[in-house]
Amino acid sequence: xxxxxxxxxxxxxxxxxxxxxxxxxxxxxxxxxxxxxxxxxxxxxxxxxxxxxxxxxxxxxxxxxxxxxxxxxxxxxxxxxxxxxxxxxxxxxxxxxxxxxxxxxxxxxxxxxxxxxxxxxxxxxxxxxxxxxxxxxxxxxxxxxxxxxxxxxxxxxxxxxxxxxxxxxxxxxxxxxxxxxxxxxxxxxxxxxxxxxxxxxxxxxxxxxxxxxxxxx
Amino acid sequence: xxxxxxxxxxxxxxxxxxxxxxxxxxxxxxxxxxxxxxxxxxxxxxxxxxxxxxxxxxxxxxxxxxxxxxxxxxxxxxxxxxxxxxxxxxxxxxxxxxxxxxxxxxxxxxxxxxxxxxxxxxxxxxxxxxxxxxxxxxxxx
Numbered sequence: 001x002x003x004x005x006x007x008x009x010x011x012x013x014x015x016x017x018x019x020x021x022x023x024x025x026x027x028x029x030x031x032x033x034x035x036x037x038x039x040x041x042x043x044x045x046x047x048x049x050x051x052x053x054x055x056x057x058x059x060x061x062x063x064x065x066x067x068x069x070x071x072x073x074x075x076x077x078x079x080x081x082x083x084x085x086x087x088x089x090x091x092x093x094x095x096x097x098x099x100x101x102x103x104x105x106x107x108x109x110x111x112x113x114x115x116x117x118x119x120x121x122x123x124x125x126x127x128x129x130x131x132x133x134x135x136x137x138x139x140x141x142x143x144x145x146x147x148x149x150x151x152x153x154x155x156x157x158x159x160x161x162x163x164x165x166x167x168x169x170x171x172x173x174x175x176x177x178x179x180x181x182x183x184x185x186x187x188x189x190x191x192x193x194x195x196x197x198x199x200x201x202x203x204x205x206x207x208x209x210x211x212x213x214x215x216x217x
Numbered sequence: 218x219x220x221x222x223x224x225x226x227x228x229x230x231x232x233x234x235x236x237x238x239x240x241x242x243x244x245x246x247x248x249x250x251x252x253x254x255x256x257x258x259x260x261x262x263x264x265x266x267x268x269x270x271x272x273x274x275x276x277x278x279x280x281x282x283x284x285x286x287x288x289x290x291x292x293x294x295x296x297x298x299x300x301x302x303x304x305x306x307x308x309x310x311x312x313x314x315x316x317x318x319x320x321x322x323x324x325x326x327x328x329x330x331x332x333x334x335x336x337x338x339x340x341x342x343x344x345x346x347x348x349x350x351x352x353x354x355x356x357x358x
Contacts, residue, residue, distance in 0.1 A: 001296060002295055002296065004222075004295040005292060005295040005296045008229055008291065008292045008295055009292045011229075011233070012229075012233070012288050012289070012292055015233050015236065015237075015288075016236070016285070019236065019237060019240040022240070022244075023240055023243070023244045026244055027244070027247075027248075080251075080258055080261070083258055083262060084258055084261040084262050084265050085265050088265070205251060208251050208261065209251065212265075215265075
């Protein structure tokens with residue numbers, strides 16, 4: 001056996017040992033505590049705005065307020081989940097405008113009205129993008145601002161104006177709020193993965209981790 | 218043009234680097250969280266796709282087997298065994314590895330539509346291993 005054989009052989013054994021040890025150490029270090037709660041709540045999946053197939057293995061429900069800054073902050077994490085798991089996850093958006101947000105409900109109504117013309121998500125994105133601007137406006141100005149956004153999306157203004165006053169649209173938002181309250185939602189955004197509430201203490205990145213955990217089941 | 222000895226050392230070192238990359242990915246594929254990925258969410262998209270396994274075996278595991286085989290072959294190559302046989306085996310394994318890498322990179326580019334940084338890095342390492350073999354081979358003839 002040559003010296004080189006010995007050197008390479010020993011180096012290889014050491015490297016393999018080091019890697020095995022590393023993987024073992026990291027695996028032990030990782031917390032096995034689940035991010036989602038244990039209680040499975042019954043959610044009415046027929047309601048809400050949806051992206052993704054009804055047969056998707058994971059249903060990710062968000063209770064959100066269009067005027068809540070934390071909901072804007074959660075957007076990149078949601079988009080990431082949607083991009084990574086386009087087929088495995090159905091994302092469902094439910095309204096939960098908080099009482100302290102004076103335009104949260106009106107914004108929700110405009111988003112729903114845009115949805116009746118097939119542009120809920122476009123309006124939802126625009127409202128989040130411009131949230132800081134319209135949150136600071138006066139009553140009439142905010143309504144004008146929302147109408148301006150629908151115009152930018154090329155929506156029929158008269159239909160929008162009519163839709164936001166319709167009872168069935170209001171009822172949809174009320175139903176979302178009622179369901180949120182029944183599920184114990186008290187802040188936004190609140191996420192449920194297949195009926196189990198997601199613990200967001202570790203940040204919004206927990207969403208993808210929780211989805212990955214659910215998919216492994 | 219490089220000597221057979223140098224070529225073998227290069228193959229050995231590259232195999233160890235590849236082994237580290239494949240082991241890291243193997244670990245990341247088996248945890249639930251997002252993968253540390255310098256190029257954004259590509260690694261997560263690739264992991265979540267149906268192509269993260271080949272015949273039921275996780276791709277990073279195949280990577281570990283590939284680099285481990287290459288490293289073991291280069292250790293054997295330094296020994297007094299018939300080197301031509303070992304070199305032929307090295308060529309065979311390296312060509313298989315690179316071919317499989319081409320297939321996977323093709324999937325990433327045209328089917329999955331996202332690139333996993335670590336997978337591409339591993340593909341580049343495998344190409345470098347093949348080049349190290351090719352250049353030494355030319356020298357020999």
